[in-house]
Amino acid sequence: MIYSRIAGTGRYLPERILTNADLEKMVETSDEWIRTRTGIEQRHIASEDQRTSDLCVNAAKIAMEDAGVTVEDIDLIIVGTTSPDLIFPNIATIIQHKMGIPACAAFSVEAACTGFIYALSSADKFIRSGDTKCALVIGAEIITKLIDWEDRSTCVLFGDGAGAVILKPSDEPGIISTHLGADGQYKDLLYYPVGVSNNLAAAGLGDSRIMMSGNEVFKVAVKTLGAVAQEALDANGLSLDDIDWLIPHQANLRIIQATAKRLGMPMEKVIQTVQIHGNTSAASVPMALDVGIRDGRIKRGQTLLLEAFGGGFTWGSVLLKY
Ligand code: UT7
Numbered sequence: 001m002i003y004s005r006i007a008g009t010g011r012y013l014p015e016r017i018l019t020n021a022d023l024e025k026m027v028e029t030s031d032e033w034i035r036t037r038t039g040i041e042q043r044h045i046a047s048e049d050q051r052t053s054d055l056c057v058n059a060a061k062i063a064m065e066d067a068g069v070t071v072e073d074i075d076l077i078i079v080g081t082t083s084p085d086l087i088f089p090n091i092a093t094i095i096q097h098k099m100g101i102p103a104c105a106a107f108s109v110e111a112a113c114t115g116f117i118y119a120l121s122s123a124d125k126f127i128r129s130g131d132t133k134c135a136l137v138i139g140a141e142i143i144t145k146l147i148d149w150e151d152r153s154t155c156v157l158f159g160d161g162a163g164a165v166i167l168k169p170s171d172e173p174g175i176i177s178t179h180l181g182a183d184g185q186y187k188d189l190l191y192y193p194v195g196v197s198n199n200l201a202a203a204g205l206g207d208s209r210i211m212m213s214g215n216e217v218f219k220v221a222v223k224t225l226g227a228v229a230q231e232a233l234d235a236n237g238l239s240l241d242d243i244d245w246l247i248p249h250q251a252n253l254r255i256i257q258a259t260a261k262r263l264g265m266p267m268e269k270v271i272q273t274v275q276i277h278g279n280t281s282a283a284s285v286p287m288a289l290d291v292g293i294r295d296g297r298i299k300r301g302q303t304l305l306l307e308a309f310g311g312g313f314t315w316g317s318v319l320l321k322y
Contacts, residue, residue, distance in 0.1 A: 003174035004127035004135075006322060008067025008166040011290040012058035013044040013277070020156070027152040034156050039253020043159025043278030046142040051085040053094040055162035056140045059286075060099065067166035069134055071099055076135040077106040078123050080115025080282040082311075083141045084108060087196060095138070105132075111182070112190070113249050113310025115139055115282030116163065120306070120318050121178035123167050135167040139282040146192055148209030157251070158210075159278030163286025173321050176303075179231050180316040186220065189213045190311040221255050221309045226262040228307045232317040238303075240265055245298055249308035250274035250284040271297070281310065298322055 019042045020031035034040055046055065056079060064070070077092040084091040092106035105126075111118040116139025126132040140162035147155050167175075194208045225248055233239060246265050248256055250273050260270050271292040273284070280287060285306050292298040300322055307317040 002128050002130060003170050003172060004124045004167045005170035005174035006165050006320065007069070007168045008063045008065070009164065009286070009290040009293055010059045010062025010064075010066060011161065011163045011287040012055050012062070013161045013287070014046040014050060014055065016045045016047060017042050018045050023156050026149060027155060029152045029156055037254070038157060039274050040156065040278045041275045044161055045144050046160040050142065052081055052083050052140050052142045052162070053085050053091050053098060055142065055160065056091070056095045056138045056164065057098050059140065059162040059164040060095065060136055060138060063136070063164040063166050067168070069166055071101045073134040074101045074136050075104045076123060076126055076132040077101065077104065078119040078135065078137050079108045080111060080117070080119035080139045081108055081141055082110055082112050082115065082281055083143050083145060101136075111282075111310065111314040112312055113251065113279070113281045113284065114308040114312070114314040114316050115310070116285050117306060117308045117316035117318055118180060118314070120165065120167070121180055121316060124175045124178055124318070127167055127169050133169060136164065137167055138162060138164045139284070139286045141281040141283050143281045146210055151209055153214060154210045154212055157279045159280050161277060161280040161283040161287050163283050163290055165286060165289070175318060175320045177232060177235055177319045178317065179228065179235065181228070182312045182314045184312060186313040189216050189220070190313070218252070218255060220313060221251065222258040222262065224309050224313065224315050225249070225255070225259040225307055228309070228315050228317045229259070229263055229305055232305055232307070232319045236319060242303055243305050244269065244302035245292060245304045246270045247285055247288050247292065247304055247306045249310065250277060250288055251279045284308070293322070
């Protein structure tokens, strides 16, 4: 039986930091409101000339070094993102070209904040099938390009970044299970109104900003993230005691706390980065994973539960032994 196993991780955050104090000068908000409602203290913002693929390349290089692999080894690239460089070619091919990775399958998946979980789950299946020997899997966003900096209800929430993992075959898990889901009936609660076949001409004309019904998204997020974690545990006959670390999507500290409480998971076993990264959409889970590994909390052999929830709504989990 072939399993897939995380051989290395990396993250990259743009240099520029935007603090709550900075935002106080831009919109009618306060550090106190942002901290108490979201837990966020700062977020990183990409520079004008940075593309999402640049963030990906930086994170990928670190993950490849960590895994001890070279560009010649990579035979699959999957990127979860909602903010690709271009509509096409897909961002994975741009990364492939920038890094000099030889010809291989390269594609992106769009599942909003769940993008990385969808990407990791897909790569797992390629490896298990025997088709892939070394996958580069990335979650990345320059989501702040989609933000209306005059809309205080959304501009305080988001940040940019990229997280990458190298996935390789192994005789033992590795990834134990993945579960993906979506329910399109919620599309109007969180969306971006401009697309290729919908309203493309309106881009830049004022109505192109993230639309979010915050309260309703909050409630479904807590319910779904709790259920997603439970689904993964039940499918494997495990209990919360078997999980060393929960690594949830980092949208709002209150959502993370409420989910942990619902599950009965102590916050000490939950990796939290929302305070310093903000909501980085598809980049949040792989960056949180990398933070936990590099600061020494997450150790080889431990059991991790990764989960995310986002626009669509989409959701998913990956249960794995690191
Ligand atoms: O990434 C995947 C999906 N996204 C999420 O999971 C986000 C889910 N939602 C949330 O995190 C929260 O709903 C928010 C952080 C977006 C909002 O927090 P809330 O506690 O639900 O606040 P609210 O929307 O109910 O707004 C409360 C008040 C309102 O004023 P009134 O109507 O009570 O007078 C807002 O106008 O806070 C006001 N408000 C602000 N005040 C200061 C909204 N944004 C701000 C702001 N600064 N930035």
